[in-house]
Each structure stands twice: as structure tokens, then as C-alpha cells.
Amino acid sequence: MTSFTVNGRPVEIEGQDDKPLLWILREDLGVLGPKYGCGIAECGACRVLVNGVSVPSCMTFASDVAGASVVTVEGLEAPDGTLSAVQQAWIDEQVPQCGFCQPGFMIAATALLAQVPRPTDAEIDGAISNICRCGTYPRIRRAIHRAAGALSAQG
Amino acid sequence: MARLLSRRGFLVTGAALGGTALVAGIAGVGYLATVDVDGLDTFVDGDRAGLNAFVVVHDDGRVVVNVPRAEMGQGIHTGLAMLVAEELDIPFDDRISVVFPTEPLPAYSTWYNVLRVRPEEASGPVVWAGQRVLGLLGFIATGASSSTIALWHPMRVAGASARSMLIAAAAARLGVPVAELDTAGGFVRHAATGRSLSYGELAREAAVLPPPRDPVLKPEAEWRLIGRSQPRVDVPAKVRGAPVFGLDVVLPDMLHAAVRHAPVFGARVLRVDNGAAVRAEAGVVDVAIIDGRQVAVVAASWWRAEQAAARLEIAWTSTAADGADSDEMSARLQAALVSDAPYQNLDEGDVETLLGTGPAGVIEATYEVPFVTHACMEPMNATVIVRADGSAEAWVPSQGPIGVRTGVFRGCNWAGVEPTSVTSKITMNGGAFGRRSDLDVTAQAAFLASRHRGRPVKVIWSREEDIGRGLYRSHAAARMRAALGPTGLPVAYDARVAAQSVIESVAGRNLPFNPGPDGDALSVEGLDKPYYAIPSRRVRSQHVPGHMPIGLWRSNGFSFNTFFAESFIDECALAVEKDPLAYRRGLLQDRPRHLAVLDRVAAMAGWGTEMAPGRGRGIAIEECYLSVVAQVAEVTVAADGEITVDRVFCAIDAGTVVNPDAVVAQIEGGIAFGVTTTLMSAITIADGAVEQSNFHDFPMQRLANAPAVEVAIVESAFSPGGVGEPGVVPVAAAIANAIHSATGRRLRSLPLAVTETIGERRTRSVLPPRAA
Ligand code: FES
Ligand code: FES
Numbered sequence: 001m002t003s004f005t006v007n008g009r010p011v012e013i014e015g016q017d018d019k020p021l022l023w024i025l026r027e028d029l030g031v032l033g034p035k036y037g038c039g040i041a042e043c044g045a046c047r048v049l050v051n052g053v054s055v056p057s058c059m060t061f062a063s064d065v066a067g068a069s070v071v072t073v074e075g076l077e078a079p080d081g082t083l084s085a086v087q088q089a090w091i092d093e094q095v096p097q098c099g100f101c102q103p104g105f106m107i108a109a110t111a112l113l114a115q116v117p118r119p120t121d122a123e124i125d126g127a128i129s130n131i132c133r134c135g136t137y138p139r140i141r142r143a144i145h146r147a148a149g150a151l152s153a154q155g
Numbered sequence: 156m157a158r159l160l161s162r163r164g165f166l167v168t169g170a171a172l173g174g175t176a177l178v179a180g181i182a183g184v185g186y187l188a189t190v191d192v193d194g195l196d197t198f199v200d201g202d203r204a205g206l207n208a209f210v211v212v213h214d215d216g217r218v219v220v221n222v223p224r225a226e227m228g229q230g231i232h233t234g235l236a237m238l239v240a241e242e243l244d245i246p247f248d249d250r251i252s253v254v255f256p257t258e259p260l261p262a263y264s265t266w267y268n269v270l271r272v273r274p275e276e277a278s279g280p281v282v283w284a285g286q287r288v289l290g291l292l293g294f295i296a297t298g299a300s301s302s303t304i305a306l307w308h309p310m311r312v313a314g315a316s317a318r319s320m321l322i323a324a325a326a327a328r329l330g331v332p333v334a335e336l337d338t339a340g341g342f343v344r345h346a347a348t349g350r351s352l353s354y355g356e357l358a359r360e361a362a363v364l365p366p367p368r369d370p371v372l373k374p375e376a377e378w379r380l381i382g383r384s385q386p387r388v389d390v391p392a393k394v395r396g397a398p399v400f401g402l403d404v405v406l407p408d409m410l411h412a413a414v415r416h417a418p419v420f421g422a423r424v425l426r427v428d429n430g431a432a433v434r435a436e437a438g439v440v441d442v443a444i445i446d447g448r449q450v451a452v453v454a455a456s457w458w459r460a461e462q463a464a465a466r467l468e469i470a471w472t473s474t475a476a477d478g479a480d481s482d483e484m485s486a487r488l489q490a491a492l493v494s495d496a497p498y499q500n501l502d503e504g505d506v507e508t509l510l511g512t513g514p515a516g517v518i519e520a521t522y523e524v525p526f527v528t529h530a531c532m533e534p535m536n537a538t539v540i541v542r543a544d545g546s547a548e549a550w551v552p553s554q555g556p557i558g559v560r561t562g563v564f565r566g567c568n569w570a571g572v573e574p575t576s577v578t579s580k581i582t583m584n585g586g587a588f589g590r591r592s593d594l595d596v597t598a599q600a601a602f603l604a605s606r607h608r609g610r611p612v613k614v615i616w617s618r619e620e621d622i623g624r625g626l627y628r629s630h631a632a633a634r635m636r637a638a639l640g641p642t643g644l645p646v647a648y649d650a651r652v653a654a655q656s657v658i659e660s661v662a663g664r665n666l667p668f669n670p671g672p673d674g675d676a677l678s679v680e681g682l683d684k685p686y687y688a689i690p691s692r693r694v695r696s697q698h699v700p701g702h703m704p705i706g707l708w709r710s711n712g713f714s715f716n717t718f719f720a721e722s723f724i725d726e727c728a729l730a731v732e733k734d735p736l737a738y739r740r741g742l743l744q745d746r747p748r749h750l751a752v753l754d755r756v757a758a759m760a761g762w763g764t765e766m767a768p769g770r771g772r773g774i775a776i777e778e779c780y781l782s783v784v785a786q787v788a789e790v791t792v793a794a795d796g797e798i799t800v801d802r803v804f805c806a807i808d809a810g811t812v813v814n815p816d817a818v819v820a821q822i823e824g825g826i827a828f829g830v831t832t833t834l835m836s837a838i839t840i841a842d843g844a845v846e847q848s849n850f851h852d853f854p855m856q857r858l859a860n861a862p863a864v865e866v867a868i869v870e871s872a873f874s875p876g877g878v879g880e881p882g883v884v885p886v887a888a889a890i891a892n893a894i895h896s897a898t899g900r901r902l903r904s905l906p907l908a909v910t911e912t913i914g915e916r917r918t919r920s921v922l923p924p925r926a927a
Contacts, residue, residue, distance in 0.1 A: 096389075125861075
């Protein structure tokens with residue numbers, strides 16, 4: 001039996017030792033924000049925060065997150081529904097096209113800004129290796145700068 | 156739901172009258188005449204009033220816009236809803252929502268894609284009959300960058316018609332003449348008395364009134380929304396991570412299926428050696444052979460099904476293609492370039508003679524591109540239920556209900572089931588790029604659902620099945636020749652392409668008839684360069700049969716032909732030591748629209764300014780999807796040959812632009828798609844099978860190698876053109892031309908790589924003796 005929290009909600013998982021966290025989230029817990037894009041830690045569509053660190057959930061297992069806090073895109077907004085600075089920047093810059101990759105990008109951006117509050121373009125490019133087939137990269141860069149500005153204005 | 160009124164029967168008395176008279180002798184015209192392609196039927200259902208097929212107004216004033224086109228990231232739901240809101244005279248806010256209608260009304264038909272006539276210009280018997288036949292067939296699809304072109308007029312008419320009915324309802328309620336009423340903010344107002352009524356309270360009364368015969372559209376000067384960027388209606392849900400995609404469909408009692416396709420396309424399942432053992436695994440519900448060609452594992456969890464599928468031991472039949480490999484297939488392309496009997500697509504002037512006598516010499520070059528695939532971020536998936544009563548329902552991230560419906564019938568028929576009805580629910584598409592116009596995965600889900608009646612079955616292809624066992628854009632090669640005249644400009648242009656026909660392949664899989672490969676417009680588009688002032692031109696094509704399944708792919712033939720032709724024009728320019736921009740300008744003297752786009756992009760990029768050693772700039776232009784698009788790429792080529800695309804500038808004349816920011820986004824995305832293809836993408840074949848399987852060996856652009864992109868929309872008086880595909884089209888040639896400018900190396904095959912051999916490999920360019 002493994003216990004952890006998902007978006008603040010305690011969960012217990014039994015007998016799914018070989019099943020990646022991505023599919024535990026999607027199939028067993030009904031948390032559909034993290035997406036399956038490759039299954040081999042290449043694309044980042046499945047990224048979630050584990051204790052604040054962005055990890056590909058397709059290559060993460062329940063044992064890796066025992067006792068941890070797992071946050072998915074659904075957990076980025078405040079309990080009252082207020083969007084996070086990253087999410088708001090994603091709307092303000094109209095980042096998503098199809099949107100399928102964006103949960104992973106917003107998770108990666110959230111983790112980056114927690115570590116590097118005002119990243120340069122080079123730091124963004126170096127830190128986030130997710131794939132967007134629709135090619136929203138210029139807007140992702142702009143949105144991260146915007147979110148960084150909003151977060152530092154909040155102090 | 157109660158349908159209150161039918162205009163069927165007198166619709167044909169309007170603009171289509173000429174058509175009616177001309178085709179009246181054809182059997183079935185009377186029936187066809189009843190087909191409502193305007194979609195102006197109304198209905199009242201609970202608190203909703205449908206004022207026509209596109210506009211539904213709720214009692215509380217919310218407006219639902221039916222947009223019969225798939226949202227796959229291009230922002231079409233927003234753009235088309237803006238058109239309705241513009242004419243309905245309501246603010247573009249969160250009281251507007253968009254749905255993909257489930258009912259395949261004739262008004263939703265994508266007839267434009269077949270008939271190629273703008274609705275506002277449609278006339279004549281062929282168009283009249285075509286609209287109705289395609290409407291009856293439920294031909295509703297999204298593609299060919301056509302949605303705004305095709306619905307620009309009908310959506311505005313729908314909005315204007317609804318507004319006029321709401322005004323008429325208010326006039327009746329208030330007992331005042333229509334002329335004394337106006338609208339604002341979702342209300343009909345009577346200025347003289349200060350009274351106003353909301354659209355919500357008028358909607359049901361409006362729905363029983365006859366739609367106006369010729370609703371008057373707003374003049375351009377009064378537009379408040381068209382041409383002003385509006386936020387996308389689908390973005391908030393996507394930013395919250397809402398389950399909007401087909402992959403996210405969850406239904407009670409749902410089963411999950413993973414599939415295995417033959418490594419060599421065309422092979423059939425000989426036997427499954429361990430089917431019983433896999434079937435007996437915990438959680439597995441079924442192991443099924445689909446159509447003799449694929450094997451599916453059905454389980455309570457997709458991940459379990461996929462693990463079990465990986466353990467299947469499947470023996471496949473051998474095929475004639477078992478020994479095929481990329482080198483041999485490439486050799487067949489090259490051989491086809493000199494075959495005896497190419498299809499002649501175009502022959503103007505006297506190309507053959509001029510090629511023998513080009514005053515300034517003859518330029519010749521051969522180019523080639525490999526197979527590539529779509530790699531939509533959302534893996535292929537479909538969910539289908541076939542109920543005990545025979546009714547079927549499908550949830551699919553698809554480019555249109557016609558494919559879903561056909562796929563459900565096909566899959567059910569494999570199982571010996573004839574569905575009594577099919578309801579198509581089109582979810583958000585996590586990318587599509589032509590891939591989701593096919594019905595393969597839907598048919599698989601329908602087959603499995605027919606075996607598990609009453610339970611929804613969701614099929615998901617793993618990324619490995621998507622990249623290695625999916626659909627492909629054809630490889631292609633071209634031999635280009637030009638005879639240069641005294642000014643250095645071509646006097647004759649001869650283009651010949653060899654490719655596996657996309658039409659032949661798509662039709663072979665999915666249509667009841669096959670027009671065959673000859674004259675396949677999608678294989679030659681981008682080759683004829685009709686806007687360049689070249690007096691003699693010839694275009695020929697040779698279909699190269701092959702075992703690979705070819706699918707529609709973002710910009711189809713333009714994706715290779717524009718690379719061929721715009722690289723070649725550069726070669727011609729440089730052969731006579733002309734600046735590539737000036738050379739193109741010389742060929743476009745009678746084309747102000749093209750010149751404006753070309754000059755704009757050149758100005759953006761600072762064309763002609765000095766660049767550091769190892770850096771270069773390249774330009775390319777194309778007219779496609781009723782738009783004109785030009786790009787300049789800036790590259791850096793390192794000493795070790797590594798190519799970096801630093802910036803891409805793009806100017807586009809896409810006619811009247813509805814939602815400018817969405818157009819910019821489409822061009823940005825198209826450029827990313829094009830840069831990825833140009834530098835990274837190759838599907839290769841060994842022993843008949845695709846060698847790539849996932850993003851580690853079919854790599855994608857990422858942030859680290861995404862160039863900066865600048866897009867300019869050129870002001871235009873034309874009607875809207877397409878924008879989904881044009882952004883892709885000039886990229887490859889612009890980059891190849893830039894690399895030549897940076898290094899002096901002419902790269903003629905994709906993906907571009909600066910090595911010792913590539914670039915020289917297929918070069919047969921014979922530079923002319925320099926004319927004095
Ligand atoms: S699905 Fe996990 S990285 Fe792609
Ligand atoms: S928005 Fe479609 S893959 Fe990124």
C-alpha cells in the first residue's frame with residue numbers, strides 16, 4: 001500500500017507497483033489533466049509536480065511518490081478557482097493551440113519559476129524540454145516571462 | 156425537439172433558380188430541391204430556440220453557436236463564432252459558447268472542399284447539385300485550410316438572419332415598425348420610447364417567424380469584431396486541464412483496447428501463437444483479430460491492455476514489400492523521374508524546344524524528400540458503444556463526422572453488425588494535421604464495441620503504433636529544369652515530380668471509388684508557379700506505387716513541391732548572379748498582391764543587410780489555400796555543420812482576417828511544423844517496416860531549437876484565405892536557400908544536413924557558360 005496526496009487529496013494505492021503514475025492518475029484516480037504523449041519521458045505531456053519538482057509521470061511509479069505531494073494541472077488553480085500566475089499568463093498570451101501538451105508545459109513552467117524567479121530565454125530553453133507539436137514555443141517563452149513578472153510583483 | 160417551420164421547398168426559388176431550371180431534367184432534382192443547404196430551419200426545445208442551424212439562443216440570453224468544424228488548435232470555433240456575434244450584434248464574451256453539432260445537417264456540409272467555389276459566389280447547376288448531394292451524404296470534415304473560406308459567408312448570414320428575426324419578434328411584441336428598432340448588447344431597443352427587450356426573452360417568438368429572404372450583412376465600416384483579436388473560446392478549459400480530448404473520454408463500464416499493426420504494411424495476421432495465454436491474463440477481457448490485419452487486447456485498463464499487447468506473439472503473412480528499404484524506394488523515385496510516360500499536368504508554350512536552346516543556358520537540379528508522419532500530440536484514439544438496439548455512438552477526436560460515421564459502419568460490418576444509427580461526438584482534437592481525417596482507429600473501436608455490445612470501448616494507439624504503423628506523407632523527388640532568357644529570368648520551366656499519390660492511397664482505403672493517381676492535384680500542388688511570369692511551363696508527375704499508406708498531411712504536395720520549386724528558383728537566380736529577392740520581384744512584376752507580401756517580408760528581415768560569416772538568409776514565396784505567403788529564414792551554420800534556424804519572418808496576405816491573433820498563432824505553428832520537417836523528420840524503411848517508433852528517433856522541435864518568429868498580416872481587400880497550412884509551405888526552401896547563402900552549399904534533400912556528401916549527392920546542376 002502506498003499513500004500520497006494528489007492535489008491535496010490523500011490517496012492510497014494497492015497492487016499497482018508496475019503501473020506508471022500517469023495511468024494511476026488517469027485510470028484509477030480520474031485525474032485526466034496529465035496526458036499520455038510518448039510513455040518514455042520524451043515529450044513532457046504527462047508532467048506533474050512531486051514535492052514541487054516536475055517529473056514525467058509516465059516513468060514514475062507509486063513507490064517513487066510514497067508520502068509525497070503530487071500536483072497536476074488541475075491542482076495549479078486555487079481552491080476558489082483562481083488561476084495560478086502561470087495559468088493566467090497562458091490565457092493572456094493565448095498560448096494553447098490544440099492544448100494537449102499544455103498541462104505538461106504549465107507544470108514545467110511552475111517548477112522552473114519556483115527555482116528561477118526571473119529566467120532568461122536561455123534558462124527557459126535549457127530547463128524545459130517538453131514537446132509541442134503545434135509549435136506554441138514563442139508564446140510559451142512570453143507567457144513564462146509574464147508569469148515571472150506577475151509573481152515577482154506579488155512578492 | 157419540435158421543428159416549427161420548414162423553408163424546404165422554397166429555398167430553391169432564390170439564387171439557385173438558374174440551377175434548378177438547368178438540371179430539372181435530371182432524375183431526383185425534385186428531391187434534391189428539398190435539401191436545406193442554407194440551414195435556416197428553426198426549432199424550439201425547452202429553454203432553447205434555434206433561429207437557424209448555426210444559432211441557438213437560450214431564455215437567459217446565452218448564445219450557442221453550432222460550428223460544424225473540428226477544433227484542433229487552429230481556433231476555428233472562435234473565428235466562426237465571431238462572425239455570428241458580429242452580425243448578431245452581441246459582445247464576444249462568455250455568454251457565447253460553441254458546440255460541434257451532432258446532427259449532420261446538409262447546411263454543415265464541407266462542399267467547398269470538393270466544389271472549390273466560395274459560397275458567396277456559388278451559382279450554376281453543378282454547384283447547386285453538388286451542394287445538395289454532398290449535404291445529403293453528410294460530407295462534413297475539417298481540412299485543406301478551408302473552414303473560414305467556406306463559412307465566412309454562411310456564418311454571417313446565420314447571424315444576420317437571427318438578428319433580423321429577433322427584431323421582427325420585438326416589433327410584433329411592441330407593436331412598432333421594424334424600422335424603428337435597433338440592437339445593442341444582446342437587446343432589441345426602441346429608441347423612441349426607451350423600451351428594450353433581451354434576445355433571451357424574444358428568442359422563442361423569433362423562432363416561429365420566417366427567416367428573412369436576404370438578410371443584409373453589416374458593411375465593413377461597422378465591424379466591431381472582425382479583424383480585432385478575440386481570446387479563444389476553447390483556451391480557458393484547456394488551461395485548467397479540463398478533460399476535453401478524445402483521450403479523456405470516460406464512460407460507465409468502459410473497456411480499453413490496445414492494438415498491434417503489422418510491421419510491414421499490407422501483411423495480414425497469420426496466427427496469434429499465445430492468444431489464449433494473453434486472454435487469460437488478469438484484467439484482460441478479449442484478444443481479437445481485427446479485419447484479419449490487426450490484433451487488439453481489450454482490458455479493464457488501457458495500460459494493462461498495452462502491456463498485454465506487448466506480449467502478443469503474432470505471426471504475419473509475408474508480402475511483396477518485405478524486402479523494401481529506403482535506398483531501394485528512393486531509387487524507384489529517381490527512376491520514375493526519367494520514366495517514359497509521366498502524366499502531363501500542364502504544358503504551356505514550347506518547353507521542349509526552349510530547353511534545347513536556352514539563350515543563357517539551362518539549369519537542372521534534382522531534389523528529394525523522405526516520408527514523414529504527423530505525430531499529433533494526442534495519440535490516435537476513438538471510443539464507440541454499440542447498444543443492444545443496434546444504435547451506435549462514437550466519441551472521436553476527428554476532423555469530421557463523415558469519417559467517424561464511415562468508420563463506425565466499417566468496424567461494425569467487420570463484426571457482422573449493421574448499426575441502426577450512428578451519433579458522432581467530435582471532441583477537441585489534440586492536433587490533427589490531416590491525420591484525423593482517416594477512420595482507421597474509429598473502425599477498430601467500432602469492431603471491438605460490436606463484440607462487447609452495450610459497453611463503450613476506447614482504443615488508444617501507443618506512440619509507437621502512431622509513428623511506426625500509421626499514415627505518412629509520401630516521399631517525393633523532382634527534376635527541375637529551366638531555360639534562362641537574355642535577362643536571366645526563365646523563359647521555360649519544366650518541373651517533374653515523382654511521389655506515391657495521396658489521393659490514390661486515401662481513396663483506396665476510404666472511398667467507394669478511386670480516381671486513381673493521374674492528375675492527383677495534391678501531389679503536384681506547388682509545382683506550377685502560375686504567378687511567375689514564365690512564358691513556357693510544363694508540369695509532369697509520375698505516381699510511384701508503394702506499400703506505405705499515404706495520408707493527408709498538413710500542406711500535402713506544397714510541403715515538398717514548394718521546397719523543390721523555390722529552391723530551384725534560387726538556383727536560377729544565383730546562376731545568373733542575381734539577388735534572389737530581386738529575381739523573384741522580376742518574375743512578379745504583374746502580381747501586386749505577391750509583390751506586396753514579398754516586399755513586406757524582405758523589409759521585416761532587413762534583406763540585403765550584412766550578415767556575419769557562417770550566417771545566411773533565404774527567401775521563399777507561395778500562393779496556396781487562397782493566401783499568399785512569403786518567408787525569410789535566418790540561419791547559422793557552425794563549423795561542424797550544425798544548422799541553427801535563428802529567426803523566421805513571415806508575411807501573409809490571407810485576405811480579410813477574422814481573428815488576427817489566431818492567424819499569427821497558426822503561422823507560428825506552421826513554421827514550427829515546417830522547421831521540424833526541414834531539419835529533423837525522416838521516416839525510413841528497412842525490411843519493409845518503418846524504423847522509427849517514438850520521439851527519441853522521430854524527433855521534434857523543442858524550446859531549445861525553436862526559432863524566434865515574426866509574423867506580419869498584410870492588409871488585403873480579398874475574401875478570406877486559408878491559414879492553417881500556408882505557414883508550413885515556404886519554410887523548407889527558405890532555410891535551404893539561407894544555408895546556401897551561409898555556406899555556398901546547395902542542399903537538395905530533406906532533412907537538411909550539411910555533410911561532406913549530402914547536397915552534392917543528387918546534384919546534376921549544369922551551370923551554363925556565363926553569358927557575357
Ligand atoms: S508521456 Fe511522459 S514524457 Fe511523454
Ligand atoms: S498546443 Fe498542440 S501540442 Fe502543444
